[in-house]
Amino acid sequence: MTRNHRLEGLLRGLAPQVLAALVHRHGQFDACEDAVQEALADAVRQWPVEGVPENPRSWLLTAAGRSLVDGWRSESARRRREATAGALEPVVVADQDDTLVLLFLCCHPVLSPPSQLALTLRAVGGLTTAEIATAFLVPETTMAQRISRAKQRVRGARFALPSEAERPERLSVVLHVLYLMFNEGYTASSGPELGRADLTGEAIRLTRVLHRLLPGECEVAGLLALMLLTDARRAARADAAGAIVPLAEQRRDLWDTAMIAEGVALVERTLGTGPVGPYQLQAAIAAVHDEAATAQATDWPQILALYDVLAQIAPGPVVTLSRAVAFAEVHGPRSGLAVLGTLDEDDRMAHSHRLEAVRAHLLERAGDLVAAGESYSRAARMTASLPEQRYLTLCAARLRSRQ
Structure with missing residues (x-):
């Protein structure tokens, strides 16, 4: 692992802890996340030159807290918050990890399920807005607006674990x-890794x-x-x-x-x-x-039996896709293709390369090399993951060489 990857991993792990600590103290989710992003940017600039501090979490808390306070002390903010100016001083937050509380906050019932997922992936998972948009199959601008609205809606929510009833x-x-x-x-849904x-x-x-x-x-x-x-x-x-x-x-x-x-x-x-x-x-x-x-x-018969139960209690296209593979292992590739065919009119799979990739695999096993190669090529064009593109393209080329 390179030095940059180690630094990225360290910051990714610390970011939700720092955000949780700030939200616990100040409660303003949107402002706190902006402050954390500024602190992370400072760390990326300074740590490779000055070295990683002895306590990186405290360093980020201090930097983010200072950014937060500076924003609140701006001319427009001071007029709105004069009465509470004394509460805006940076504080030393207890050395505890409130990430789990932040996780439940992001899943607050005032948010719709898609907004809960998007906000948590952004604030706790550390995914970029572009990565989340890719996962949800929506434009990046749409996802940015969704996340921004979600942060506003949980701004005044209580920062605590939910009760047993909730x-x-x-x-x-x-x-x-x-x-x-x-x-x-x-x-990864996209990128070189x-x-x-x-x-x-x-x-x-x-x-x-x-x-x-x-x-x-x-x-x-x-x-x-x-x-x-x-x-x-x-x-x-x-x-x-x-x-x-x-x-x-x-x-x-x-x-x-x-x-x-x-x-x-x-x-x-x-x-x-x-x-x-x-x-x-x-x-x-x-x-x-x-x-x-x-x-x-x-033990493919056991796997198929488990998928049969899964399809009963949690039906969905991804389950059907995986069950088709197990069905093919037990009953043959043509039988698996028949199961797979039930997904052809499912709009939820329209933008996924996995349907074409599995179809290609089963067609190849069935001996239909021409159709399999075409499916591999289609799947390669549909994915944003470079390793998957390379793998699927090579599969298509391998089949063409055998024809």
């Missing part, structure tokens, strides 16, 4: 946000915190298990040149056995102890993959 509604959104954060880190370990690491860290806070919540444990079992394969996902290696071709000796053991243990302790949810089922599917000594030893 928790179920808020928790489902929090879990979905963490899931999206992890997915964006594991397979296949994934972003800093983002997956932060999603896992926050989910661990949530699991410690709510040890009896089966879906929290399920999500943590899913993340661990998935991230355990990260070292084998690309070769030395950075090219994507499909799951079936990965070197399983590179998988993280400690993460797999922890994830499997979570699944075994959790599954069947309470209501079964989608994260538990996805974790169980990941566990079946990870416990197979070879790709050929994978």
Whole structure:
């Protein structure tokens, strides 16, 4: 990892902690985030030259607090806040991590679900507005307006964990946000890198915190298990040149056995102890993959059975897409293509390259190399991820050479 990547990772992890501390103290989400962004920009300019401070979190808190106060002391602000000027002095915030409280604040019920997701990915996940817009398939200007409105709406909200009565509604959104954060880190939606370990690491860290806070919540444990079992394969996902290696071709000796053991243990302790949810089922599917000594030893009938249950309790195009692959492994590629065909008229998949990529894979297995190559090429044109573009383009070229 380069020095710049280490600095970026450090700042990404600290940013939500600093924002949470400022919002806890001052309550004005929008102004606090602007101040944090200024402090991060100062750090990017100064730390490579002067060195990373001994306590980088305190440095950022001080810089952001100073920026916040300077803004409030401007001519127009002073007229509005003369009565509370004494409360605007920078303070030393207790050395505690309020990121989880910030996470629940971003999932406040005054916000619509899309705004909750967008604000959390921006404030806690550290994604840029452009990255979030790509994930939501909307223009960047639209996403910027959505995030700005969301910050205004939570400006006066109480900075505290929700009560037990409020928790179920808020928790489902929090879990979905963490899931999206992890997915964006594991397979970046755009850019030159296949994934972003800093983002997956932060999603896992926050989910661990949530699991410690709510040890009896089966879906929290399920999500943590899913993340661990998935991230355990990260070292084998690309070769030395950075090219994507499909799951079936990965070197399983590179998988993280400690993460797999922890994830499997979570699944075994959790599954069947309470209501079964989608994260538990996805974790169980990941566990079946990870416990197979070879790709050929994978228990596909068990995976398909789990997808059948998942499709009943949490139906959706992504589940259908994955189930089609499992169906093909059990019943043959033509049968899998028939399942996949049910998504052709689903508008939710219209902008996703994954439908074409899976179609190409199944067509190739069925022996239709011409149609498979065309699907690989279409999928390559639809993704903004450069590693995925290269992989899909190479797949198309490989098939053309065989015709």
